[in-house]
Amino acid sequence: MIEQRRPEAKSSPNPPGLDVNALFAVVVDELDQDDALRVVQAIGQARAMLDAVRLRVLDRFSALRGDDASTRKLVASTDKISTARAKLDLALAHGVRKRLPGVFAALESGQLAGDRVAQIARATHSLSITQCRKVDQALLPQACEKTPSQLAHLLRVVIAQIDPVGVARRADQRTAQRRVTVRRGTGGMSWLRALLDSDDAIAVSKRLDAIAHDAHNGGDRRSLDELRADTVLDLLLETAPSRVVTHLRVPQAGHDPSPGSAADTETARPHRRGSHRSGRMPSSANKTTRRRSRKTKVGRRR
Numbered sequence: 462m463i464e465q466r467r468p469e470a471k472s473s474p475n476p477p478g479l480d481v482n483a484l485f486a487v488v489v490d491e492l493d494q495d496d497a498l499r500v501v502q503a504i505g506q507a508r509a510m511l512d513a514v515r516l517r518v519l520d521r522f523s524a525l526r527g528d529d530a531s532t533r534k535l536v537a538s539t540d541k542i543s544t545a546r547a548k549l550d551l552a553l554a555h556g557v558r559k560r561l562p563g564v565f566a567a568l569e570s571g572q573l574a575g576d577r578v579a580q581i582a583r584a585t586h587s588l589s590i591t592q593c594r595k596v597d598q599a600l601l602p603q604a605c606e607k608t609p610s611q612l613a614h615l616l617r618v619v620i621a622q623i624d625p626v627g628v629a630r631r632a633d634q635r636t637a638q639r640r641v642t643v644r645r646g647t648g649g650m651s652w653l654r655a656l657l658d659s660d661d662a663i664a665v666s667k668r669l670d671a672i673a674h675d676a677h678n679g680g681d682r683r684s685l686d687e688l689r690a691d692t693v694l695d696l697l698l699e700t701a702p703s704r705v706v707t708h709l710r711v712p713q714a715g716h717d718p719s720p721g722s723a724a725d726t727e728t729a730r731p732h733r734r735g736s737h738r739s740g741r742m743p744s745s746a747n748k749t750t751r752r753r754s755r756k757t758k759v760g761r762r763r
Contacts (some may be wrong), residue, residue, distance in 0.1 A: 481507050506571030513569040519554035560593040563601045572605045584616040595623050
């Protein structure tokens with residue numbers, strides 16, 4: 462067993478009765494369930510307090526050497542981190558006490574974890590010092606009890622109240638940064654990622670779910686994840702399976718194939734990848750149709 466003092470209140474700034482040396486001396490095999498949870502809590506609080514000391518030391522080191530590339534490289538080499546991470550840590554060390562004094566005090570007391578402090582700093586980096594101080598006051602003490610996703614929601618609400626004009630401006634700026642990227646994975650696979658407006662991304666996700674469930678309920682033996690992935694591939698490469706209906710502009714016999722004279726015709730397209738799994742083979746008639754008219758109308762809602 463270990464000697465353990467319970468905090469006087471849930472928001473007490475003191476760790477639950479264990480200093481760092483006591484944590485190293487804990488006999489793990491002798492802990493019961495309650496003791497184990499208290500030790501886990503104490504470790505988290507001690508880690509936060511050490512993170513606060515680390516930020517103070519980094520700020521002091523930067524003040525002595527100057528905030529330049531050589532300082533960041535030296536910190537990265539010493540701490541075995543990337544220079545990009547060292548730059549972020551030095552910026553956090555320099556700015557958090559000035560911009561978010563309450564948040565830093567919660568870190569020093571062990572109430573707020575270091576990764577939560579970094580999350581708050583990232584969310585408020587575009588705000589003025591005055592606005593940061595208002596966010597700082599509005600977040601505490603409830604931020605200390607939040608999970609990362611809950612804290613992200615709280616930050617969005619608080620920042621929208623304090624800086625509504627800036628939130629709208631930054632949203633417009635981020636909308637202009639929408640893009641699609643590819644990151645190589647393993648085993649011949651890669652990640653295809655799209656940065657989209659949140660409403661558009663949710664709409665796309667729901668549409669993929671609907672198509673995947675429709676195919677799965679119709680007897681397709683692929684998993685839902687496989688169906689979602691294959692649907693993206695089929696639709697973008699214009700090789701949609703027979704269960705996915707796409708609209709093509711196909712010239713009709715005896716009609717001028719100019720814009721406005723072609724009829725809208727629904728055409729089922731064969732599945733390009735893995736069609737053997739569902740027993741479907743590509744249709745030569747569909748291939749001929751695609752060769753006759755590849756013109757599709759692609760729209761983008763802004």
